[in-house]
Amino acid sequence: MNVFNTILILAAAYLAVFGEAAFPLLRHWLGAQVDLLPGLMVYTALNADIVTVSLLAGLGGLWFDALSANPLGVSILPLFAIGFVIYLQRELILRELPFAQFVLGALASALAPALCVLLLLTGGQEPLLGWGSLWQWLVMTAGGAVATPILFEFFHWCQHALGYQPRTETSFRPDREIRRGRG
Amino acid sequence: MLKKKHYLALGVVVLAALLIFSLPQRATSRLKLAVSSLFLPLFGLLNTAQHLPVAAADIAMPRSALLREVGELQRDQQQSRIQMMQAAATAQENDQLRALIGWQRQTPWKLKLANVVMRDPANWWRTVQIDLGSRDGVRENLPVLTADGLVGRVSAVGLTRSQVVLLGDSYCRVSALVENPAHDIGIITASGPLDNSLVELTYLSGNAVVKPGQNVVTSGEGGVYPRGIIIGQVVDSQTVEFGLYTEARVKLAANLGALDQVWVLFP
Numbered sequence: 001m002n003v004f005n006t007i008l009i010l011a012a013a014y015l016a017v018f019g020e021a022a023f024p025l026l027r028h029w030l031g032a033q034v035d036l037l038p039g040l041m042v043y044t045a046l047n048a049d050i051v052t053v054s055l056l057a058g059l060g061g062l063w064f065d066a067l068s069a070n071p072l073g074v075s076i077l078p079l080f081a082i083g084f085v086i087y088l089q090r091e092l093i094l095r096e097l098p099f100a101q102f103v104l105g106a107l108a109s110a111l112a113p114a115l116c117v118l119l120l121l122t123g124g125q126e127p128l129l130g131w132g133s134l135w136q137w138l139v140m141t142a143g144g145a146v147a148t149p150i151l152f153e154f155f156h157w158c159q160h161a162l163g164y165q166p167r168t169e170t171s172f173r174p175d176r177e178i179r180r181g182r183g
Numbered sequence: 184m185l186k187k188k189h190y191l192a193l194g195v196v197v198l199a200a201l202l203i204f205s206l207p208q209r210a211t212s213r214l215k216l217a218v219s220s221l222f223l224p225l226f227g228l229l230n231t232a233q234h235l236p237v238a239a240a241d242i243a244m245p246r247s248a249l250l251r252e253v254g255e256l257q258r259d260q261q262q263s264r265i266q267m268m269q270a271a272a273t274a275q276e277n278d279q280l281r282a283l284i285g286w287q288r289q290t291p292w293k294l295k296l297a298n299v300v301m302r303d304p305a306n307w308w309r310t311v312q313i314d315l316g317s318r319d320g321v322r323e324n325l326p327v328l329t330a331d332g333l334v335g336r337v338s339a340v341g342l343t344r345s346q347v348v349l350l351g352d353s354y355c356r357v358s359a360l361v362e363n364p365a366h367d368i369g370i371i372t373a374s375g376p377l378d379n380s381l382v383e384l385t386y387l388s389g390n391a392v393v394k395p396g397q398n399v400v401t402s403g404e405g406g407v408y409p410r411g412i413i414i415g416q417v418v419d420s421q422t423v424e425f426g427l428y429t430e431a432r433v434k435l436a437a438n439l440g441a442l443d444q445v446w447v448l449f450p
């Protein structure tokens with residue numbers, strides 16, 4: 001894990017928040033906007049260090065709240081809680097399996113908005129809730145679940161294409177060369 | 184399990200979040216604007232990208248089509264001028280009559296066009312951001328509308344952008360009047376989170392006779408919205424709380440799902 005990966009994750013979070021605010025196509029079609037930050041947090045918690053997890057929760061949450069009517073900082077704690085729990089249990093998780101990524105993405109995408117709304121209600125805010133919120137929650141969960149394995153693939157590709165690749169050693173050693181005579 | 188580094192990270196994030204929560208409202212608003220300004224380059228790029236196809240279509244448009252359009256616009260302009268003359272005469276007559284009976288003179292609406300630059304990424308709020316800010320004279324609580332009807336009001340103002348809270352959000356309540364013989368007055372409140380074309384009109388009197396198809400306009404009470412801006416049409420109504428008051432569903436005149444440009448109304 002290196003600084004390049006941290007920058008890549010934060011850049012993805014920045015673009016994800018911008019995309020959610022600028023492109024409301026999914027909202028038109030499905031009635032809800034899918035949040036990519038929980039999926040991104042799953043990837044970060046499984047592949048990066050605790051500093052990157054904290055940075056993603058802090059900056060991602062701040063960016064999201066700055067573009068929405070949320071009180072500033074309300075998205076930080078849910079994101080961090082999800083990232084922190086996954087980070088502590090990551091040795092037990094089969095992180096390379098797309099199914100595990102899918103399930104974790106679904107759980108994270110379901111928990112993040114639920115915790116956020118809970119915090120808003122605790123703070124005396126009046127978010128727009130109703131029976132339709134259940135549908136929105138399902139769309140967010142399903143969208144986040146589908147997006148998480150794609151994010152994993154994307155980051156692997158980015159690391160392969162843009163990141164530092166250690167030089168591979170060949171098995172050839174000059175001192176082990178077998179010299180054959182003419183006969 | 185938990186190492187010192189983990190405790191430290193946990194402490195720092197929780198502390199930072201608590202610190203932001205405890206900031207005064209004014210400081211939070213400023214911080215929010217500062218953070219959201221980080222996205223300005225991207226919104227600028229998006230705006231340019233959206234205008235590129237239009238510019239390309241402009242170049243490709245034949246001269247004959249342009250001339251035909253200019254002709255139509257000139258005819259529309261002449262008609263508008265005649266209607267304006269007629270309206271000016273009516274307004275003058277109105278002012279004279281108001282002066283005769285001692286009523287306050289009605290000031291004409293001043294409107295400023297704004298582009299909708301983004302929507303709220305959270306599903307539990309119904310807000311948009313527009314590209315007019317305090318440097319354009321925008322301030323909080325100014326009404327926002329389209330040619331079809333009321334859209335909402337300005338809820339937060341930055342230097343170059345403002346946040347507009349839309350009808351149907353919990354924080355956008357409007358005193359509304361039903362155009363029926365009794366002129367029943369109620370409050371437009373939050374609707375369901377899915378359908379943004381319907382809002383609730385509540386606190387109508389228990390004996391209000393509200394029928395489908397009747398127009399709903401702003402009542403002018405409350406001091407935020409001037410009287411007479413169209414909100415929508417009644418879809419259906421029912422008495423609630425054992426006949427204590429009546430509630431109606433109103434279909435909004437403005438299409439909140441396809442807002443590209445809106446007008447900010449200045450007093």
